[in-house]
Amino acid sequence: MSEAPNAELPKSVDPYRLAEQGSTLEGVVPLVSLSRFRDTVSRLPEGSECHVSLTFGLDEERRRVVSGKLSATVVLECQRCMGDMQSQLESGFELGLVASEQQAQQLPKNLEPFPVEDFSMDVWTLVEDELLLALPAFPLHDRSECPATKDLEALEPDPEPEEPEAESTRENPFSVLAGLKNTKH
């Protein structure tokens, strides 16, 4: 736990300096300030924020790296009932700071390249990108909690009794074909 977990993260930092110092940044980013993210969720309760922890450092090959974690509670639209559903987004990521395309290609696979220009890292944009990646593609309530589940179950009859019948109709055409082939030889 950080001493000031609810302080806003700086919008931009010098990631090289922080990596040399081995610093950890902890704080929040107000979700309402992240316009691309704001447009993808159905609504943002007042005061919604993303909790972020970023640890800067050097790996064993003296690459500058950032280990990050974030979490946010958001309201998404359930794709079954189209109602609001509260969802906890959690994400962890490992970044390698790079100054060129060539450096990016040399990174090991476990590091996501993060381009740094002019000793500056746009922290809020990073948080927004990682939040967008953490969004489920097809958000759904748990079946037991979704108001649409009962309607769906009424529409979809239990498929199990139909299966033996489907199998026998599937077998018949094959045995007919096999019989035709045999008579030709």
Ligand SMILES: [Zn+2]
């Ligand atoms: Zn639902």
